[in-house]
Amino acid sequence: SIFIDTLAKAQAQEELNKDDLKVLLSADGEEASLLFKHADAVREKYLGKEVHLRGIIELTNYCKQNCHYCGLRRGNEQLSRYRLTYREILTTAEQAVALGYKTLVLQGGEDSYFSARDIYELVKEIKKMDVAVTLSLGEHDFDTYKLWREAGSDRYLIKHETADPHLYEHLRPGKRLKQRLQCQSWLKELGYELGSGCMVGLPGQTLDTLAEDLLLLKKMDVDMAGIGPFIPHPQTPLASAQQGTLEMTLKMVALARIIMPLVHLPATTALGTIHPEGREKALQAGANVVMPNVSPSEYRALYQIYPNKICIRDEPVHCRSCITGKIKALGRVVSTTRGHSPKGGITR
Template structure:
């Protein structure tokens, strides 16, 4: 097993069969070796710097009905909200004072935020904070919409592909959504010039080892600038309410493999990791992650943006989140830095 990990560390690639064997047969001992190698590669690429992104959850309205998502259209228990442009700018202002140099505008696919409204918001943030990166995570759009938002000043776009297997995709989403279009969006974003992020949930319902390997191969082929990997966590208001959550161990294994496959990729230690384990984000960093995403959203709306149950940090002020994370990260020998934190290969 360690020979395979060494090969991945050197060549940054493995065959389908080798990846399958590595994922399926990982032991505690081999996993620790994998984490060590991934941590070394991450340190070689980014040192001990951890980049922070300020997350602004601007809306929990969504036209889609994805079976795993707590803000899905059919969830009548969701208390819906939308942030105004002024509220979004207040979040940016507070975040900038705390040292954030990337703002992530995330939300459901909400018809209210049309291209003109979003371009105006993005343009204002760009003018007000010219030294900051603007990341959008607003779902599937057409080429012209993506282009308009990029022209307005957006630098990055996060769009989790969720699974690279068509059959699996159809079990997670209604028939109105397709993996083909999801992938098309990702390639459109790259063509336009965004720094692009994809990703998937580890342990999602009906996921097999074959699915995970297909995801890894797709990610290697796409060569995104960012990869968001977190455990599946069920939401009580979805058809998957009774499904088991993904495990910490498998999530860390996948994180480390991606770090070894793409040494310079930006790899978050997600809030979902911190939700399933008290030190999940720290363990993610020690497995090769180099990004954290504290929440800058107004405190009164955080509990309404519930993609999954028991999400952490919904009651803390932004400054409290930043201070807490800084201490946690320093305790494992890393440091939060004031930086845009661009990918090394843009």
């Protein structure tokens, strides 16, 4: 069959073109299982059994953007807003480091309350704790990214969201895909390890677009790709849209692994939200990273990007042992390193 022929091409490590990717994205049932199995083998061969944990601290749920998909959008007036104080952030970071996290991700809405200097000071302070720092704070100018890099930030996570420029512009009012990719290029130029990614199942997205998403990740030569299902949020314009599926998201993760053997791929929290074993399934279809929440429990419920997010009632210490248990149950091991990009030649 055309599926078997294309899978054979993938197994022979031949380059997959857009048509090939579409064939593999159309796999179902048995075929999809074969695809996952191959991706799992590629992960094992290139990266072994190590799973990297990244602790996410959700700094603020204020956002000046109005993305149609996101519960933090400025138009959501029903959401109570919070920002962690400088002290709270440092305490949270210390606790996460004590739990053994070797990478902390500082994420938030685009909140002008925090100046570029504030973030600089914060990163400087956290870097004293002997961890890798990833920032995920949206779009900023070159000089801001430069300043944050000088503070010691190692990585930046800024997903391209969708490779379809029209869909992108529709879903992110006032924003352009080109600007997003410009940010990504700057970040690479500044020596950050780059995290990108996309949502799966956005309304208006096609198989063609999903294949483009994969090709764009490859073209941008990303170090990490966060691929998760779109989950409709009731207080957004996409409230009545369909949710992305487990199957399609897993196929995207698997193909990302197959075409980019050394990239870091998280088993996303969103996947764990739409299916109780979503993260485990992703870890067996190419993923090698998990990003547990380490935010203070009293704020977790307010960082409601999408509804029913897992772990909102759990303490950091609970998530840490929960996820370690899941990783071990799969015969894998929790990495004790910072888990820098195996692609990079950067030594720190």
